[in-house]
Amino acid sequence: MKKVLITGANKSIGFEATRQLLQQGYYVYLGSRDLQKGTEAVDKLKAEGLSNVEVLQIDVSNDASVDAAFKELSAKTDVLDVLINNAGISGGFPQTALTTSPDVLREVFETNVFGVAKVTVTFLPLLQKSAEPRIVNVTSGLGSITLHTDPNWKYYQVKSAAYGPSKSALNAYTVVLAYELKDTNFKVNAVDPGYTATDFNNHNGPGTVEDAAKRVVKAAVLEADGPTGQFFSDDNSPETGISPW
Template identity: 70%
Template sequence: MKKALITGANKSIGFEAARQLLQQGYYVYLGSRSLANGQEAVEKLKAEGLHEVEAIQIDVSDPESVKAARAAVGEKTEVLDVLINNAGINGGRPQNALTASLEQFKAVYDTNVFGVVLVTQAFIDLLQKSPEPRIVNVTSGMGSLTLHNDPTWKYYHNKGAVYHSSKAALNMYTVVLAYELRDTAFKVNMVDPGFTATDFNQHRGTGTVEEAGKRVVKYAVLDANGPTGKFVSEENNPETGEIPW
């Protein structure tokens, strides 16, 4: 049975991705900053008949928490097949370039960028033992520099110096990660789940968590012929999924 770790999986898109992976026969380590919230999410899944799941306490912005999570998972398995770096925060509004505080930047980058680095580096040894390791970094179309400079883009006026720049930084980290792992069995991709109605945006999104979860999981279960190092946003490009940097 293949095994997956999903950060920020106690609700919303992460929770739905866990559900869909379970439905496909994966064992899921459901990462949650609050262990109580994670256990509550696990019970919801088990009530649906999805039993191959357990909660793992992990605050991706806390190096000691990530280290403890790695130790906990390492006691349960020697191999990890999928890592979905889903945990993220938006940093609140406004996020103007001239007035956003350094505290805003640091808080968002601690989770959205440095947290991904911490978790990926902590679990890479378990992933390397998988015959088909997959890493999905959940990003946003808002991290595209090209689209943000296109006045015809539907989200052109949705600017944010903090959150959007954190996703652009995450994209660059993922490009380098995919490059370094290019001669291995790894598939490493960035997936934008789309503007999804969740707590993250006060349910202003137009997409469903089911569709968002499907977009993420699609790249977690790629076969050997699947792509790597791609920036994918099916909302912005329904035909091929790929969007410009």
């Protein structure tokens, strides 16, 4: 049975991705910053008959928490097949370049970029023991710098000084990570789940968590001949599913 760690999985897209992977026969470590909320999420899934899941307390913005989570997981398993870096924050909106405090940028980047890097490097030893390791970095269509310069893009007016740039940086990190692992069995990709109605955006998005999670899960279960180093986005590029960077 393949094993997955999903950060920020106690609610919304991460929670639904957990459910879908459990339904596909994976064992999931449900990462949650808040242990109680994570436990409640696990109990809900078990009540649905999905038993191959347990909570792992992890705050991706806290190095000590990440190290403790690795130590705990290493005591449970020798191998991790999939890492889904899903945890993220927005920093609050609106975010104009002229008025947003640098402190907000630091806070957002701490979770959305530095946290992803810390978690990835820390859990890499377990992933390297998998025959088919997969890393999925949950990004946003708003991370595309190419599209942000195109006045015809449907989200051209949606600019943010912290959130969007943090996802652009995450995309760049994904490219480098995929390159460094290109001669291995790793598949490393960035996935835009789409503009989804969650508490992240006060439930304003038109998409559902079910469809969003499907996009994330699709990258998590790629076959050996699947792509790596891609920016998947059905929202940005419905024809190809590949977004420009």
